[in-house]
Amino acid sequence: MSTVKKAAVKRGSLGERIVRAIRRDKWLFLIMLLPTAYYLLFCYYPMYGVVLAFKNFKPKLGIIGSPWASQNGMKYINMIIRDQYFWRVFFNTIILNLLNLAITFPAPIILALLLNEVGSKWYKKSVQTITYLPHFLSAVVIVGMLNDLFNSTGLVNTLITSMGGDKIPFLTSAKWFRPLYIGSNLWQGVGWDSIIFLAALSSLDMELYEAARIDGAGRWKQTLHITLPGILPTIVIMLILAMGRIMSVSFQKIWLMMNGGNQQVADVISTYVYQRGIINSDFSYATGVNLFQSLVSLFFVLITNAISKRATETSLW
Amino acid sequence: MTALPQKRPSSRPTAIREGGIARTLFQAVNYSVLFLLMLVTLYPLYLTVITSLSNGMDVMRGVVRWRPVNATLATYKQIFKGDIMIYMRNSVFYTVAGTLVNMVMSCLCAYPLTRRTFCARKLFTAMVTVTLFFSGGMVPMYLTVKQFGMMDTIWALILPAAISTYNMIIIRTAFASIPESLIESAQLDGANDLKILFSIVIPLSKATLSTMVLFYAVSHWNSYFDAMMYIRTKSLYPLQIHLRNLLVAGVANEDLVQATGTGEAFAVTERTMRSATIVVSTLPILIVYPFVQRYFVTGVMIGSVKG
Numbered sequence: 001m002s003t004v005k006k007a008a009v010k011r012g013s014l015g016e017r018i019v020r021a022i023r024r025d026k027w028l029f030l031i032m033l034l035p036t037a038y039y040l041l042f043c044y045y046p047m048y049g050v051v052l053a054f055k056n057f058k059p060k061l062g063i064i065g066s067p068w069a070s071q072n073g074m075k076y077i078n079m080i081i082r083d084q085y086f087w088r089v090f091f092n093t094i095i096l097n098l099l100n101l102a103i104t105f106p107a108p109i110i111l112a113l114l115l116n117e118v119g120s121k122w123y124k125k126s127v128q129t130i131t132y133l134p135h136f137l138s139a140v141v142i143v144g145m146l147n148d149l150f151n152s153t154g155l156v157n158t159l160i161t162s163m164g165g166d167k168i169p170f171l172t173s174a175k176w177f178r179p180l181y182i183g184s185n186l187w188q189g190v191g192w193d194s195i196i197f198l199a200a201l202s203s204l205d206m207e208l209y210e211a212a213r214i215d216g217a218g219r220w221k222q223t224l225h226i227t228l229p230g231i232l233p234t235i236v237i238m239l240i241l242a243m244g245r246i247m248s249v250s251f252q253k254i255w256l257m258m259n260g261g262n263q264q265v266a267d268v269i270s271t272y273v274y275q276r277g278i279i280n281s282d283f284s285y286a287t288g289v290n291l292f293q294s295l296v297s298l299f300f301v302l303i304t305n306a307i308s309k310r311a312t313e314t315s316l317w
Numbered sequence: 318m319t320a321l322p323q324k325r326p327s328s329r330p331t332a333i334r335e336g337g338i339a340r341t342l343f344q345a346v347n348y349s350v351l352f353l354l355m356l357v358t359l360y361p362l363y364l365t366v367i368t369s370l371s372n373g374m375d376v377m378r379g380v381v382r383w384r385p386v387n388a389t390l391a392t393y394k395q396i397f398k399g400d401i402m403i404y405m406r407n408s409v410f411y412t413v414a415g416t417l418v419n420m421v422m423s424c425l426c427a428y429p430l431t432r433r434t435f436c437a438r439k440l441f442t443a444m445v446t447v448t449l450f451f452s453g454g455m456v457p458m459y460l461t462v463k464q465f466g467m468m469d470t471i472w473a474l475i476l477p478a479a480i481s482t483y484n485m486i487i488i489r490t491a492f493a494s495i496p497e498s499l500i501e502s503a504q505l506d507g508a509n510d511l512k513i514l515f516s517i518v519i520p521l522s523k524a525t526l527s528t529m530v531l532f533y534a535v536s537h538w539n540s541y542f543d544a545m546m547y548i549r550t551k552s553l554y555p556l557q558i559h560l561r562n563l564l565v566a567g568v569a570n571e572d573l574v575q576a577t578g579t580g581e582a583f584a585v586t587e588r589t590m591r592s593a594t595i596v597v598s599t600l601p602i603l604i605v606y607p608f609v610q611r612y613f614v615t616g617v618m619i620g621s622v623k624g
Contacts, residue, residue: 021436027510028429032441035426035480042461042477043448049457063460111354114347123348129610130355133362136602138539140560141595145361147564148368148592155364158379187358195613219340252542256564270455277456278546290454301450 053077053288069284076288086272086289093268093293097246100182105242107190109235112197113223128198131191139252146184146257147171172261181257181266185250200234201227236311243304247297269293369393369593373586392589400551401559401597408556408598412537415475419533420526422479427489428514433497449482455546462547473547474537474555481536484529491525492518528612535602556598563591 012020022029048063054073055066069075080086111131118124134142150156150170157167170176208226217225251270258266267275269289277286368376372387380386429435430442453461458477467473495518503513519526541557548554566587 025434025436028432028435029437031425031510031514032429032437035422036441036444038422038426038476038479039444039448041465042458042479043452046453046457046461047448047451049453049460052457052460062464063457114351117344117347118351119344123351127351127355129607130358132610132613133603133606134358136535136539136606137599138541138557138560140539140541140557140564141599144560144564144591144595145365148365148588149361153377153379155379155382187361190354191358219343252540256561273455278459283456283460287454287456290456294451294454298450 050287050291050294052284053291055284057283076284079285080288080292086292088264089267089269089272089289090292092265093247093249096178096181096249096265096268099178100185101242101246103182104186104189104193105239107186108193109197109231111190112194112201112231113227115194115198116201116227117219128191131194133191134188135192137188139250139256142184142188143253143256146180150176150180169261171257172259174262174265177257177262177266181254184253196238197231197234200231204230237308240304240308243300245297246300247293365592365595369589369596371589372584373589374584376588377586387584389584391584392593395585396590396593396597401556401594403552404554404556404559405597407553408538411471411474411555412534414471415478415537416530416534418475418479419481419484420530423481423485423488423529424514424519424526426480426485427492428510428518430489431493432500432510445482445485459546468547469549469553471553474543478543481533484532488522488525488529491522495521524612527609531605531609531612534605538602556594560591560594560598563587563594 052063052066053076054069055063056069056075057063058066061067071078115124115127118127148154152167152169156170161167168176170180204227208230209222212222212226247269249268249270251268251274254266254268255271255274258271269292273286273290273293276282276289364381367383367385368381369392370385370388370390371381372389373392375381375386426445430438430445432438452458462468462473462477467476499517499521500513503517508516539557541555541561544555544558545561548558
């Protein structure tokens with residue numbers, strides 16, 4: 001049926017063909033109407049708003065009517081490049097993400113491997129049910145619990161003092177920001193992130209294990225030579241996807257955790273953009289900082305996609 | 318479809334037959350490590366609950382560890398005396414309305430992208446995909462919402478986030494797995510695409526769609542960022558903003574109470590109020606969680622296949 005339709009479309013001039021195709025697919029166009037409106041109004045229109053970075057924004061004139069900034073529109077970009085604090089925020093973002101990745105990426109793989117060794121079905125299921133749960137808690141709840149545990153009268157500090165130690169100002173010290181941020185990410189995500197690896201594990205070929213057992217390979221050798229190579233493609237894909245997200249951090253969580261004491265390491269691009277753009281109404285400057293972030297992310301996505309294409313023949317497009 | 322890990326009888330046959338003492342030792346360690354993980358996961362949640370039920374001064378002295386101390390419902394009485402019911406109602410409303418819009422829009426968007434004969438499929442797919450990798454960012458979005466006159470209205474919380482492209486792609490993947498022949502035979506019967514979408518495609522994708530309902534609903538329920546950006550009127554605040562304000566204010570107030578050395582009489586403190594609010598705001602998720610849990614794996618799997 002569809003081939004008949006296609007043949008019909010191919011006859012006639014370009015204009016006629018287009019009209020006929022639109023008439024044939026009118027229901028699909030109709031269905032697509034609202035989503036298209038959404039993408040144009042709330043994705044592409046703001047995307048056009050990026051030109052703000054090159055303009056002197058005048059609220060009365062709107063984004064389109066505002067005049068171009070001086071220095072051929074590069075005034076704000078030049079300001080950003082010379083801004084030392086911007087570079088601090090930029091590297092804070094990258095360092096926080098790399099450390100986060102180094103810890104929260106391998107942990108779910110290890111958890112999946114451990115769960116895979118569990119023979120008792122209900123025990124495995126209990127561990128899964130409980131460890132998936134924190135994934136659904138909000139950033140405010142997580143930071144709230146973090147505060148309760150680590151503030152000056154919190155459980156951790158009372159334990160430290162009861163053992164004769166001195167209180168540690170976890171929440172307001174620059175040294176402890178990254179461990180708390182990454183640790184709570186781990187707590188929240190380790191179970192949920194293991195789902196994908198568990199699924200990969202369950203699709204491995206059982207006959208390989210049979211064969212290995214007959215050859216006298218123990219559990220450890222089986223894990224090393226069958227299980228790990230078997231889930232390697234999944235690991236590689238997940239790692240590449242994670243690399244693509246290297247510039248995006250949880251604004252909601254960091255904004256709540258940040259204070260005068262830890263700002264020098266906690267301030268990242270998104271919090272800086274919020275502070276400068278939304279709170280200080282420094283629109284052009286903040287848009288420029290955001291543009292910087294988008295371009296770096298895009299660069300990472302393209303690079304990782306290229307590597308992925310070569311190494312695993314899997315790519316995003 | 319890939320087999321789901323939970324549905325398999327056991328992941329690897331015969332844990333008992335092989336190995337001797339080393340195997341037993343490994344299993345003992347393994348079970349203990351996982352037990353510890355469960356404890357570590359649950360304890361902060363449990364601590365929050367017992368904190369909310371304890372006397373505020375005992376909490377501050379740090380003696381609340383395993384069970385409520387001087388158990389009292391005073392904190393809950395106190396928070397329900399406040400505006401919490403308004404924020405709760407707002408959050409429920411935003412979540413239900415927002416998720417409804419999300420689901421309708423995502424399904425509408427996903428279906429045409431799966432129709433192989435659709436002449437503009439590539440164009441629309443490109444339109445959607447670009448947004449995964451590039452966006453205007455915070456400030457242009459803020460100005461857009463302002464320009465459209467949506468500041469301080471519920472629309473600011475619903476329309477700018479009407480479609481999450483990631484979730485939409487998961488739905489598209491589910492729709493695409495429906496046999497073409499089914500749709501073609503409906504077309505032969507004279508059904509139009511809108512009818513096919515609602516009477517065939519959507520009913521056949523229930524598992525994935527319920528996962529998406531959960532994902533969308535949780536993200537509405539948990540978000541404070543959009544409300545912080547766009548909502549100014551206190552009576553429109555969602556619960557998470559209220560909780561955030563308690564959190565921000567709490568740190569300062571608690572230090573104050575400590576510094577002045579007053580407050581033997583405080584059964585209810587910022588700390589217990591915060592804990593109680595956390596409990597109240599998390600309860601809905603805990604109630605829904607067991608019912609939707611079995612669908613997760615499907616959703617996450619499909620999502621990861623297409624990145």
